[in-house]
Amino acid sequence: MVKVLSVVNQKGGVGKTTSAINLAACLAHRGRRTILIDFDPQGNATSGVGFAKQCVEKTVYDALIEDVPFREILLETAFDNLQLAPANSDLLSAEWHLAGDDSGKYVLKQSLSQYLWSEPEKTRPDYIIIDCPPSLGQLSLNALLASDSVVFPVQCEYYALEGLAEILSSTTLLRQNFNEHLALEGILLTMVDRRLNLSRQVEEDIRQAYGSNVFSTVIVRSVRLSEAPSHGLPIIHYDPGSPGSKSYIDLTQEIIDHETKS
Amino acid sequence: MVKVLSVVNQKGGVGKTTSAINLAACLAHRGRRTILIDFDPQGNATSGVGFAKQCVEKTVYDALIEDVPFREILLETAFDNLQLAPANSDLLSAEWHLAGDDSGKYVLKQSLSQYLWSEPEKTRPDYIIIDCPPSLGQLSLNALLASDSVVFPVQCEYYALEGLAEILSSTTLLRQNFNEHLALEGILLTMVDRRLNLSRQVEEDIRQAYGSNVFSTVIVRSVRLSEAPSHGLPIIHYDPGSPGSKSYIDLTQEIIDHETKS
Numbered sequence A, B: 001m002v003k004v005l006s007v008v009n010q011k012g013g014v015g016k017t018t019s020a021i022n023l024a025a026c027l028a029h030r031g032r033r034t035i036l037i038d039f040d041p042q043g044n045a046t047s048g049v050g051f052a053k054q055c056v057e058k059t060v061y062d063a064l065i066e067d068v069p070f071r072e073i074l075l076e077t078a079f080d081n082l083q084l085a086p087a088n089s090d091l092l093s094a095e096w097h098l099a100g101d102d103s104g105k106y107v108l109k110q111s112l113s114q115y116l117w118s119e120p121e122k123t124r125p126d127y128i129i130i131d132c133p134p135s136l137g138q139l140s141l142n143a144l145l146a147s148d149s150v151v152f153p154v155q156c157e158y159y160a161l162e163g164l165a166e167i168l169s170s171t172t173l174l175r176q177n178f179n180e181h182l183a184l185e186g187i188l189l190t191m192v193d194r195r196l197n198l199s200r201q202v203e204e205d206i207r208q209a210y211g212s213n214v215f216s217t218v219i220v221r222s223v224r225l226s227e228a229p230s231h232g233l234p235i236i237h238y239d240p241g242s243p244g245s246k247s248y249i250d251l252t253q254e255i256i257d258h259e260t261k262s
């Protein structure tokens, strides 16, 4: 049974792409067949795993708007068990195409269902991870309606904390009206630096307010994590011994543990 | 002559709001009558200068979509010479209203022109600073078409560097087709930490590629800057002696110097 997981937050720069790439790479490393979907016109997840956006022929735009079968846009990455559905700035215009059409919000869900239904068991993915743009528009809506669960990365800073209540309430509305089985996989604290008052304070506030909905794993602030994308490598391949690597390995274990519980 | 300046970058978390608030506050501190427009549905600029988003009655949404005169949405802040045009999540739906209408991209420009034309000389602003959301949608388009110049904050990290070429080329297209007098005020390097290789490397790459289009002032990474918004204070009022404060005071001097040149 494939699990589709979206990484979402309208607040910019909170670590959505970093978390999507590294979670997908760690799941693949643990032997789970994983597809990373870049659903942001910035195409950061695409370059973060080593592809030059301008050289990619077919992207998620083609699967959404040009009816190209999802299988045809998938790329093999340099990492075992990890495939990429790439994006580039073409995806910007998808936002307008989808908005004009009542059933536009289900286009990704339909594309994925057709792919999964026709894919033989032995090559069907175990996980699909979707990296979303910093907005609550048609693209994030499509991702959430195609998902089984959602991860909210939240930077331990004031503006990110302020936006958390909003994103949680919009997702609740979405679950009630469109996708009742959408679950919260967890709130993920990112760029944590426990030497700083602000970071400790925000972490405490979030854990107090949201309890077990917050992953016990936190992602520490680590410059190696921000260096890795310029080499097109997930952290476990760029610097396997680094604190950033350990954070994402621990996060992946927590998510795998959720598997056996559900 | 009023100067309208947009702070834009589709990459999230690069310091748009932090730069818009602190530039506006420093200009006001230098005796320039300044209006800060929060043009992001997240409403971070609104809370960053001390207003609770949920308590604000009229917002930029009302000026854009409900034809409320721009003067009626302005709030007096606690800081001399600084007024705020607030935002909240209502602005999300403006994105769709504006998209459906051919002249939707000029709605802010029209609202501001009506306001400036009818405002008496002695209360007319010297500067209008617009904080944009992390996307290149209708809101950022409206801001750019209403602006005289644009500031691009760029974090000294890989993904922000990658997005810079894209935002510069979209703005060039915009200037050619819609707003030929839109000037580049400058590329602003933010969260600079010269102890880190990555930060030094990205700064060098950007200065080499864009030369005098890059402000000589950089904004250093400083935790006091990320603490200030939780107190609803710009940095020059929260911690006037801090490195973050000095960075924005220097940036403001550079922009005032541009005044005398143009």
Ligand SMILES: Nc1ncnc2c1ncn2[C@@H]1O[C@H](COP(=O)(O)OP(=O)(O)OP(=O)(O)O)[C@@H](O)[C@H]1O
Pocket: A011, A012, A013, A014, A015, A016, A017, A018, A019, A040, A044, A132, A133, A134, A190, A191, A192, A219, A220, A221, A222, A223, A225, A226, A227, A229, A244, B010, B011, B012, B013, B134, B157, B158, B159, B160
């Ligand atoms: N734990 C971390 N430690 C240090 N740097 C980090 C960490 N996580 C992310 N970064 C860096 O911070 C920046 C923002 O992260 P990222 O781009 O993943 O966020 P995002 O939420 O995907 O942004 P956007 O809203 O633009 O999509 C990037 O330059 C990234 O390399």
Ligand SMILES: Nc1ncnc2c1ncn2[C@@H]1O[C@H](COP(=O)(O)OP(=O)(O)OP(=O)(O)O)[C@@H](O)[C@H]1O
Pocket: A010, A011, A012, A013, A134, A157, A158, A159, A160, B011, B012, B013, B014, B015, B016, B017, B018, B019, B040, B044, B132, B133, B134, B190, B191, B192, B219, B220, B221, B222, B223, B225, B226, B227, B229, B244
């Ligand atoms: N120079 C700096 N030093 C340290 N922290 C900073 C600095 N500038 C901004 N920050 C912090 O980094 C985070 C991102 O900054 P900010 O919210 O201003 O970016 P933004 O581009 O407006 O984000 P968005 O794309 O969501 O609108 C905030 O928590 C802010 O407090």
Ligand SMILES: [Mg+2]
Pocket: A016, A017, A018, A040, A044, A131, A132, A133
């Ligand atoms: Mg991203």
Ligand SMILES: [Mg+2]
Pocket: B016, B017, B018, B040, B044, B132, B133
């Ligand atoms: Mg902002």
